[in-house]
Amino acid sequence: MITRFLAGGLERRINILLAILVAAAVLVPVLHLAVPASSPLHMPTYVVALVGKYLTYALLALALDLVWGFCGILSLGHAAFFALGGYAMGMYLMRQIGARSVYGNPDLPDFMVFLNWKELPWFWHGFDHFWFAMLMVMAVPGLLAFVFGWFAFRSRITGVYLSIITQALTYALMLAFFRNNMGFGGNNGLTDFKDILGFNIQADATRSALFAASALALALGVLVTSALVRSKYGKLLIAARDAESRMRFLGYRPENIKLFAFTLSAVMAGIAGALYVPQVGIINPGEFAPANSIEVVVWTAVGGRGTIIGPIIGALLVNGGKSWFTGALPELWLFALGALFIATTLFLPKGIVGAWEEWWKQRRERDGRAPMMSARNPIESPAE
Amino acid sequence: MSAKTTTSILYLDGVSVSFDGFRAINNLSLVLEPGEMRAIIGPNGAGKTTMMDIITGKTRPDEGEVFFDGRVDLTKHDESEIAMLGIGRKFQKPTVFESHTVEDNLVLALAGPRKAIPALFHRQTKAERERIDEILQTIRLTARRDELAAALSHGQKQWLEIGMLLAQDPKLLLVDEPVAGMTDAETEETARLLREIAQTRSVIVVEHDMQFVRELDVKVTCLHEGTVLAEGSLDQVSGDSRVIEVYLGR
Amino acid sequence: MPVLRIFRLIFILIAVMAGPARADDAALRTMLNGLANADGFAAIEKIVGDIAATGDPKAERALGALSSGDLYVRKADKTVLIGKSKTGGYVLSDPLTGDVAGEAKRSEVEKIKVNNTLRRVVREALGGLTLASVDPRARLNAAETIFKSGDPHAIPTLDAAIARETDPAVKERLMEARASATLKAQAPVAETTAALETIAGRGDREALSLLKSYEAGAQGELKDAAGAAIAKIEQTLALWAAGQNVWYGISLGSVLLLAAVGLAITFGVMGVINMAHGEMVMIGAYTTFVVQDLIRQYSPDLFDWSLPIALPLAFLVSAGVGLIIERGIIRFLYGRPLETLLATWGVSLVLQQTVRSLFGPTNREVGNPSWMSGAFQLGELTITWNRLWIVVFALIVFALLLYVLNRTALGLQMRAVTQNRRMASSMGIRTPWIDAMTFALGSGIAGIAGVALSQIDNVSPDLGQGYIIDSFMVVVFGGVGNLWGTLVGAFTLGVLNKFLEPYAGAVLGKIAVLILIILFIQKRPRGLFALKGRAVEA
Numbered sequence A: 001m002i003t004r005f006l007a008g009g010l011e012r013r014i015n016i017l018l019a020i021l022v023a024a025a026v027l028v029p030v031l032h033l034a035v036p037a038s039s040p041l042h043m044p045t046y047v048v049a050l051v052g053k054y055l056t057y058a059l060l061a062l063a064l065d066l067v068w069g070f071c072g073i074l075s076l077g078h079a080a081f082f083a084l085g086g087y088a089m090g091m092y093l094m095r096q097i098g099a100r101s102v103y104g105n106p107d108l109p110d111f112m113v114f115l116n117w118k119e120l121p122w123f124w125h126g127f128d129h130f131w132f133a134m135l136m137v138m139a140v141p142g143l144l145a146f147v148f149g150w151f152a153f154r155s156r157i158t159g160v161y162l163s164i165i166t167q168a169l170t171y172a173l174m175l176a177f178f179r180n181n182m183g184f185g186g187n188n189g190l191t192d193f194k195d196i197l198g199f200n201i202q203a204d205a206t207r208s209a210l211f212a213a214s215a216l217a218l219a220l221g222v223l224v225t226s227a228l229v230r231s232k233y234g235k236l237l238i239a240a241r242d243a244e245s246r247m248r249f250l251g252y253r254p255e256n257i258k259l260f261a262f263t264l265s266a267v268m269a270g271i272a273g274a275l276y277v278p279q280v281g282i283i284n285p286g287e288f289a290p291a292n293s294i295e296v297v298v299w300t301a302v303g304g305r306g307t308i309i310g311p312i313i314g315a316l317l318v319n320g321g322k323s324w325f326t327g328a329l330p331e332l333w334l335f336a337l338g339a340l341f342i343a344t345t346l347f348l349p350k351g352i353v354g355a356w357e358e359w360w361k362q363r364r365e366r367d368g369r370a371p372m373m374s375a376r377n378p379i380e381s382p383a384e
Numbered sequence B: 001m002s003a004k005t006t007t008s009i010l011y012l013d014g015v016s017v018s019f020d021g022f023r024a025i026n027n028l029s030l031v032l033e034p035g036e037m038r039a040i041i042g043p044n045g046a047g048k049t050t051m052m053d054i055i056t057g058k059t060r061p062d063e064g065e066v067f068f069d070g071r072v073d074l075t076k077h078d079e080s081e082i083a084m085l086g087i088g089r090k091f092q093k094p095t096v097f098e099s100h101t102v103e104d105n106l107v108l109a110l111a112g113p114r115k116a117i118p119a120l121f122h123r124q125t126k127a128e129r130e131r132i133d134e135i136l137q138t139i140r141l142t143a144r145r146d147e148l149a150a151a152l153s154h155g156q157k158q159w160l161e162i163g164m165l166l167a168q169d170p171k172l173l174l175v176d177e178p179v180a181g182m183t184d185a186e187t188e189e190t191a192r193l194l195r196e197i198a199q200t201r202s203v204i205v206v207e208h209d210m211q212f213v214r215e216l217d218v219k220v221t222c223l224h225e226g227t228v229l230a231e232g233s234l235d236q237v238s239g240d241s242r243v244i245e246v247y248l249g250r
Numbered sequence C: 001m002p003v004l005r006i007f008r009l010i011f012i013l014i015a016v017m018a019g020p021a022r023a024d025d026a027a028l029r030t031m032l033n034g035l036a037n038a039d040g041f042a043a044i045e046k047i048v049g050d051i052a053a054t055g056d057p058k059a060e061r062a063l064g065a066l067s068s069g070d071l072y073v074r075k076a077d078k079t080v081l082i083g084k085s086k087t088g089g090y091v092l093s094d095p096l097t098g099d100v101a102g103e104a105k106r107s108e109v110e111k112i113k114v115n116n117t118l119r120r121v122v123r124e125a126l127g128g129l130t131l132a133s134v135d136p137r138a139r140l141n142a143a144e145t146i147f148k149s150g151d152p153h154a155i156p157t158l159d160a161a162i163a164r165e166t167d168p169a170v171k172e173r174l175m176e177a178r179a180s181a182t183l184k185a186q187a188p189v190a191e192t193t194a195a196l197e198t199i200a201g202r203g204d205r206e207a208l209s210l211l212k213s214y215e216a217g218a219q220g221e222l223k224d225a226a227g228a229a230i231a232k233i234e235q236t237l238a239l240w241a242a243g244q245n246v247w248y249g250i251s252l253g254s255v256l257l258l259a260a261v262g263l264a265i266t267f268g269v270m271g272v273i274n275m276a277h278g279e280m281v282m283i284g285a286y287t288t289f290v291v292q293d294l295i296r297q298y299s300p301d302l303f304d305w306s307l308p309i310a311l312p313l314a315f316l317v318s319a320g321v322g323l324i325i326e327r328g329i330i331r332f333l334y335g336r337p338l339e340t341l342l343a344t345w346g347v348s349l350v351l352q353q354t355v356r357s358l359f360g361p362t363n364r365e366v367g368n369p370s371w372m373s374g375a376f377q378l379g380e381l382t383i384t385w386n387r388l389w390i391v392v393f394a395l396i397v398f399a400l401l402l403y404v405l406n407r408t409a410l411g412l413q414m415r416a417v418t419q420n421r422r423m424a425s426s427m428g429i430r431t432p433w434i435d436a437m438t439f440a441l442g443s444g445i446a447g448i449a450g451v452a453l454s455q456i457d458n459v460s461p462d463l464g465q466g467y468i469i470d471s472f473m474v475v476v477f478g479g480v481g482n483l484w485g486t487l488v489g490a491f492t493l494g495v496l497n498k499f500l501e502p503y504a505g506a507v508l509g510k511i512a513v514l515i516l517i518i519l520f521i522q523k524r525p526r527g528l529f530a531l532k533g534r535a536v537e538a
C-alpha cells in the first residue's frame, strides 16, 4: 500500500528533481573526497557545508509549502519546529562530547557545570542514544504541532489570526530558550560538538556523509509530499484551503485534514533542523526568531508555493543570494531581501515556477495546440 | 417528543434564535415527511437561510427542538456529523472547490469514508467512476469534467453544487436559491432535476422565483420574520392576504 | 541661605508675637551657659535634654549649632556663643537671637565637642523643638524624626504639641510619634496596646520595622499584640504592592495601547496586516531624536518644548511614509491579507536598514524634558513623571481617535468603506482616497506613539520589532475592528503581565501571557469584544 502511495506521486518534473538529488548525494562526496584538491573538479569543504545547509533549508521550505501552498495555513512559526529538531540533535551531540569538554565533566555539559548544576535534568536523559535523539527530532516538533494545531484548527482559527499566533508561539519559545535555567544552554545554545556516531564531526568524510544525508532526506521529503498531494488526501488539503465550510457540509472534518498536514510538516521541519545543526556546528535560541520563520516564507513564495519544486528552488536561490550579498555588499542584504518580499508579492504571486508554468501554457496555446490541462496543478490563486 | 417525530424526516418545533437581541427565527415549527419536497418562500431576511443554518448545525438554536429522521437531535451534532447523518446542503452563494476540476469536486463529494489517513491510500473504484460519469451526465457537465470549477459560469456552479449533493447521497437535501442567476431554460431544467431527485429523497428548496416554485408543484411554506406565515399549495399561499401584504405585493 | 533667612524671620515674628515668652529667655540662657561647665558628653546630653524639655523653639539655633560643631565657649566670660570661622578667628553671634556678638581669636574660645551619640540626641531634641514651629511641614518632619527615634523624653513635649495642633494630618503624625515614644517608655499594657494600634494604622514600611524591633524585645500579651499589628501592616503593604503592580501594569498597558492603537486602525478597521507598523513607531522616535538634536544645536532653551514640537512632525513623517506604502504597495494587495503581511514585512526590513544607514546601528540618545523626569510619591507608590505622562498621553490619543472615527466625516466614510466597499464607492465616496487616508492615519498614530516611546525605550533601528508582536496580540485579544477592545486588551495584558512577573520573572511572565493569549484565542477566536454578524464570517 505504501509503495503504491509513493509511486502514485511520480511525475516527470519530480522525477528529474529526485534524480538530481540522488546524483548529488553520490557525486558531491566523490568530488569532495576522491578528487585531489588540485583538480578543478574538487569540491572544497566550505562548499559542501554551505550547499548541505541549503538543502536542509530547502527541506524546511518544502515543509512550509505543504501547509501554506497546499493547505493555506501560513505558519509564521515553522522555524520553531526546525529549531526544536535542531536542539534534539544538538543535545545528542552534546552528550557525545563527554569528558572532552572544557570543564572535563563526563556527566554534565559545560554550561550546566558553569551553572553549578549537580545532575543532568530529566529531559536530557536518553539523548546519549542516537536512536532516541532521532525519535525526539521527529516527536518533539510533531507533538508540539499536533497539540497546537488541535487547539487552533478545532477553534476554526484561520488566515492571519493563525499566522499571528504561530508567530507568538515561536516568539514565546525563543524567550524561553534564552533563559539559562531552561537547561538548553541559554543564549549561547549548544555548540563545540566533537563527533556524531563516533565520527569526527569536522572530518571531510563526515561532512560528505551529512551532505548526502541531507540530499536524500530532501529527496524523501519530495517523494512523500508529491505522493501526498496527488492522493485524495491532497485534494482534501486543497479543498480545505479553498472552501472549508463546503467541506464541512460534505461531512469532512477540515481540522483533522489540516492537523495531519501540519504535524507531518513539523516533523519534516524537525528533520531538516537535525541535519542542519551538525553541518553548522551550533544551535542557539536565535533560530526561533520570528524573522527566521518569515524568511522561510519568502523562499517558498519566491520559488512558487503550491508546487513541489518551487520552495526548493526558492530556498536555494534566496540563500545563495544571501551568501553572495553578505560577502560582497553586506549592508545591502536587508534592502535586497525586503525588496524581494515586496517584488514577489506584487509581481510574482505564484513565484518563479508559477510564472514559468503560465508562460509555458501561453506559448503552447499560441502554438495552437490543445491547452494543457493545468487543472491538475493546484496553484490557482488560493482563497485565503 | 410527539408522535410526529417518529415518522417525519425533519421536525422543527418552537425553534428560536437571536443575534445580538435580534430574533432571526421566532418560534418556528415545520415538519417534513419522508420523500416530501417542500418549497419555502418569504421576503429577504425572513430567516430562510438561518433555518438551514440551524438544521445543518452551523447555528445553534436558543430554544426549540430539531429532530432528523424521527430520532436524531440535530442540536447535539456539528456540521460534519450532520452531513454524515445524511443531510446535504447547497449554499445560497454557490460554493464549490474552485481550484479543483469538476470531476474532483464530485470525487470529494462522493459518499465514503471521511477520515484523513484512508484518504491517503484511497484508489478510485470502478463503481465510483461510473457513479461520477452518471452524475456528470445528470448535471450536463460531462464535457467540462477536466476543467477547473473556477472556470464554470454561475449557473454551472449551481449545478455542480447540486451534483455534489447527489454524489453525497443524502436523505435530505436543503437547496438554497438554486436558480438565482439562471436563464429561463436553465431554471426549467433545474426544476425538472429537483423533481427527479425528490423521487427518492426529501428536499427543501428555498426560492424567490415564483415561476420556478410553480413548476416544482409542491407544498409551499411562507416564512416571515422567523415564523411560518402560511402553508399549503402555492395557490392557497399566494392567495393569503398576509402573504400578499408582506411578500408578493398587490 | 534663604532657608536660614526664613527661619530668622519666623523667629523674629515669634519673638514679637510671643512677648511673655521673653521672660523664659533667661532660663534658657542659663541652661545654655551651663554647657560651658559641663564635663563630658553625658553632662552635655543632660543639658540638651533639659533644653529640649522646655519645648522652646528659640533653642533651636543653639542646638543646631551644637550638632554642627559651631558652638563655642568664650573663655573670658564663660558664655556660650555661636562662632563662624573667618581668617584668623571667629565671628561670634548670640545663640538665641543670632545677633552678632563681636569677634574672637582662635585662642580666646573653646569649641564644645560633640560625638555621634550626642549628635543624635541633639537631633532628637531639635525634633522636639520644631514641633512648635509655625510651618506645618517643619512640624511634620519633627514628628517623623521622633517617630523614628521613639525618644520617651519627648512624650510631654508631644502631648503639648498634640494639644495645640490644628492641622489634622500633622496631628495624626504627632500621635504616631507619641505612640512610638510610648513603646520605648515601658508604659502600662493598655497604653502600649493602644500605641501599637496607632502605629499599625500608619501601615508603612517605617511602622513595620519599628514594630518588628519592638516585637523582638516584647513578651507575652504585648508580643502578640505587636505580632497582630505587624500582620495588619503587612496586609496593608501587600495591598500597596498590589497597587504598585497595577500602576506598573497600567503603565505597560498604556505603552501597549500606544503601540497597538494605530494597528487597530490599519488591521482592525481596514483588515490590512501591516508588519511595518513597528517601523512607523520607530520613525516617530527618530523624528523626536532629530528634533531634539536640532534644538540642542540651535536653541537649547526650547528643550522642554521638544516633545510638543516633535508630536505633529512625527505624525506627519510617519503618516507620509504610510501614505507612500499604501499607494505604492498595499493598494495592489487588498483582499489578500497574507500577501500584504509578506510585503509589509519586506517594507519593514527596508525601513530598518534605511534608518540604520542614516543614523547608525546603535542606540540614539533622546532626552527627557524636565517635566518628564523625576518621580513623586503617592502613599507607598512611587510614580515617575514620564510614565504618568505616557498614560495620560495614551488616553488622549485614544480619545482623539475615537472622536475621529465616530464623529467626523472622514471617520464615517472610513467605516462605510470598510463595511461595504462597493456600496460606498457607488454612493460617491472616493474609496482609494479613504483607504490612503485611513492607512496614513494609522501610521501617523504609530508615529506619535514613537515620540512617547522614545522617552522610555532605546531609540534604535529595531525599536519597532520589539512592539510588533505585542501590538498584534493586543489587537487580536481585544477583538479586531473594535477600538474599545484594543483599550481593554492593552490594559488587561499590561496588568496581567505585571502581576505574573513577581511570581514567574519577566521572561516567564511574558511567555505565560503569550500562551494565555494563544489559549484565549482558541476559546474566543474573535477576541474579547468580537464583532458579530455575517460579515465577519465571510
Ligand SMILES: Nc1ncnc2c1ncn2[C@@H]1O[C@H](COP(=O)(O)OP(=O)(O)OP(=O)(O)O)[C@@H](O)[C@H]1O
Residues within 6 Å of the ligand: B019, B024, B042, B043, B044, B045, B046, B047, B048, B049, B050, B051, B092, C532, C533, C534
Ligand atoms: N450570523 C448572523 N449574525 C447576525 N445576524 C444574522 C446572522 N445570520 C442571519 N442573521 C440575520 O438574520 C436575518 C435572517 O437572515 P436570513 O439570511 O436567514 O434571511 P433569508 O430569509 O435567507 O433572506 P434572503 O432571501 O435574502 O436570503 C437577517 O436579518 C440576517 O441579517
Ligand SMILES: [Mg+2]
Residues within 6 Å of the ligand: B048, B049, B050, B092, B176
Ligand atoms: Mg437566504
